[in-house]
Amino acid sequence: MASLPSVETKYIRNFCIIAHIDHGKSTLADRLLEETGAVTSREMKSQLLDDLALERQRGITIKARAVAMPFQRDGIDYQLNLIDTPGHVDFQYEVSRSLACCEGALLLVDAFQGVEAQTMANAFAAMEHDLTIVPVINKIDLVHARSDEVAEEMMNSLGTDPDECVRVSAKTGQGVAGLLDAIIDRIPPPTGDPGGALQAMVFDSNYDDFRGAITYIRVMQGTVRTGQKIRFLRAESEHEVVELGQFAPSRVACDELAAGQVGYLICNIKSLGDVHIGDTVTVPGKHSAEALPGYDQPRPMVYCGLFPSDGQEFSDLRDALERLAVNDPSFEFEPETSDALGFGFRCGFLGLLHMEIIQQRLENESDIDLVQTAPNVTYEIITKKGETLMIHKPQDVPDPGEIDEFRQPIVKCNVIVPEDYIGAVIQLCQERRGIQRNQEYLGAGRAMLTYNIPLAEVIYDLHDRIKSCTRGYGTLDYEIVGYEAADLSRLDILVNGNRVDALSVVCHRADADRRGRAVAKKLKTEIERHMFEVAVQAAIGSRVIARETVPAMRKNVTAKCYGGDVSRKRKLLQKQKEGKKRMKAIGNVEISQKAFMSVLSSGDD
Template identity: 85%
Template sequence: MSANNTASNIRNFAIIAHIDHGKSTLADRLLEFTETVTLRQMKEQLLDDLELERSRGITIKAHAVSMRFNRKGKDYELNLIDTPGHVDFHYEVSRSLACCEGVLLLVDAFQGVEAQTVANAYAAMEHDLKIIPVINKIDLTHARPDEVAEEMMNSLGTDPDECVRVSAKTGEGVPDLLDAIIEHIPAPTGDAQATLQAMVFDSNYDDFRGAITYVRIMNGTVRKGQKIRFLRAGSVHEVVELGRFSPQRVACNELKAGQVGYLICNIKSLSDVHIGDTISIPGDKPAPALPGYSLPKRMVYCGLFPSDGQDFSELRDALERLSINDPSFEFEPETSDALGFGFRCGFLGLLHMEIIQQRLENESDIDLVQTAPNVTYEIVTKRNQLLTIHKPQDVPDPGDIEEFRQPIVRCSIVVPDEYIGSVIQLCQERRGILKTQEYIGAGRAMLVYNIPLAEVVYDLHDKIKSCTRGYGTLDYEMVGYEPADLCRLDIMVNGNRVDALSIVCNKADADRRGRAVAKKLKAEIDRHMFEVAVQAAIGSRVIARETVPAMRKNVTAKCYGGDITRKRKLLQKQKEGKKRMKAIGNVEISQKAFMAVLSDGEG
């Protein structure tokens, strides 16, 4: 078979959908139908190989797999990339789309078009990919495929006649879907005889093999034993092993233009592999670099500290291992007076932060203390400097601030129309500004709001789910920074500022939040021999105070009768002793007290 023929028989596609619409289950059926895996190897959500993915039932990482399929006597190679559905992992989706020529846009036959469906469809359109609309779960008794096909036409402009109807659970309609993939998704255009040009779209780290690089070959051919060069890193390596995923790694001798596979080059240093890098040949005539990916925007920052100070180097190694596999989070060392040495980490969202924390605890067995999450702010000082603030401790004094700017996101919320009122009220409480409101189908509306990111990341998603009985869905994208009336709220214990408990909040909320944290700390701090003041302050102005009472020893117990001046003298002596203790005493805040306040989120 000639090189051109080979490329014409390849189809590269991704499955994109809202969370829980059945992407991983449909991937299982495709693997089963093309006989890529035997029935004995088959298990549910086969591609979700992370322990966390299986326990939570969600896809966190994009997964690639090659399938062989014979149609009308012709062999086809179908390369599928299964992508996550949650808004926090949209970066994984965009990386997968750069390696494909088409997508299956999956929609639940009962729930219909959701916020993330719209966002994913627009991402596929930006990449100029062929979209095959697929309506899943048609086996449900309350499925409404005709109405959903109409919703897709109204909101996404797809042709209802092109919709493929399947049930990923029973396998109904899967043969028609395979035909549609071969008919409608274009073959890759690369030339197998040209200079090697390959895109790195993911990577993994194996303790025994080093870095495993996932590649899509755009042009040329790569063979075992060949020397290759990473253009961005500038490093040259020899290909020790290469192969395809089916779905385990299966070695082969060469990968040609249009194919998706992996390379192992004995790379021991994690910094040599960059996601989005281009691989070519060494020498002075490499292929031009591919555009790669735009860097992900970290939305949420928090401090991660080992609960036992000895584990600092272990935590650093674990973070480095995770960062090769997930380049969308970043970390840098920081110190805290209260918590010691740790790292400031940036994430795409709150679920992303939770996942990273759980992976650190599960895979590296490290006990973590996490500070309250915060978003990135911009400050213009009186001297006209622009500061980017990743942690509340870096906010300058109120007198030095000319303008305090907060990040604003555009939220698309899809809700049944009977819940519109409660969602509007919720968004107004979060200082949202309504941009548009439109109906996308019978009884379903899409509201678009501009809301401060800090109001979104904590619990807006959960609150929308609660007030719409689980039917509302949320997707958001960054718009920019806008000036706001913000301040830094400090918590002081015994006159000393506790840096790990500082937060940035709206001035109108500061009193409420300050009182809540002071009250919580009062309950958690152990009593000392002297009274301890817990204060919340903005700059030098104290806005809330609670007092942890001193332990009292009954010094007058030995006085039975006699003159009252004896008792007064003893009490005065005790009072002076407590005063001296307070001046030199240190207040120990236990780890438990920190956890109680920090886990409280908004306090």
């Protein structure tokens, strides 16, 4: 494709689409691409911007994608820069990065499902960034569409004017032309000066094996040109711009990017440490601009160990993790060793879906077979000496005698449900040690419940359980509010008296008996029988709370004794008993990989 026509800053519109999961963001992006002629009908395919194989396989957006769309109205050439964002709560960080690069946002709501938990979270985030919000009601072609009621719901919960709602069908294209007019008329143009000192925000990047790091930027001020020397302020490195361009939606090279434009630059950066999301790009020397505020560093809340099933793949796994970390700054990792699993990495994620996606991307893109330990959240411990420890893995929990206070992360959960299911959701939240903070009605028959719940009780399966008990109509959104003291303890699993570090978990003391008994029973069936009996124990500190015994293989040593004195049989049995005792003292218990995987995969069961 030829390069995009250059336009004045006042004719540029930067906007993103924010919505709850499955409200039609990616489909609406497809219609906008078609309507503006950014892609031909031959190139068109559904969910065009979801180009990761995993996105197409799961039908969800994981990475935010930018695309520039040329559009002509009344003889004037406009450039509409769209950033398509994910809807799942785990990828909220991707949304926040997109909001910082835009002046406006299309707030998309399903004409049947109405305002959902993530709709409100995204809308408030857009308001915090002072974005102009264009409310859009999608799926008006549905037989069960209730557009007027949804417009009223939006007014009650978000304060939007029902008359300003643009009604579209992303599937059929109905109303999309009117939406383009609303984007041009309502969203303000960027404010930057193309003649000022260069100041550009790095909002994303990925790694190409042939070109090195490809940096996605939004130019706030000034102009960047091919061949120019630039400086990354945070990385304190200087490079020459080899190629500039925009996404239309594939990469299209151009000679310069001016204030207000969104695009990419390639500088042959081979070192992954030179690119930081949220960094500022400027020119070296005395004409350089000040650093932009950037982004708050995301705090991973769920941790688990990733180990290669074949120890030889350790360096391959490290390279694959480094490449992923360039593309996803909310993911972090550090090396760790486990007595049971060997060398691997301790990885931090924003949530359980984020963890699952990273694991699948590693297996699909880098072809590495992984073993994953049980996920756990970050805890805070105040020791008797007054020190504050952040605990990312159960093995780091000190002995109970050294702990003054054990704190767990608490999240504020907003659950939006039809009123028929309020009782079931309240019961579920109370089972998860939730404390109710608020209950309000959004419209006819729909209520929002607000609870404070420990994060460890939320991440495993609360979302799925809410979907089950509300027949798919309930939606959940959560945000971290802080740490609170709780009656927690580390549950250790001992096999033949030795602690198995990979199976340790932190749990509430009231749950410890149930979980310890469940893991011990599971291991009893999975550990192969040895020549001596093997004790499988669950313990809190030095107190054993559950035990199962794997019986020894036994040879009938008295089979050859027929008749005669009973003392001869006793002597043989005593000899066998002493032999087994000696074996137990020096023998090692082999726990197969299959046994580990079965216990880890069973989770809370």
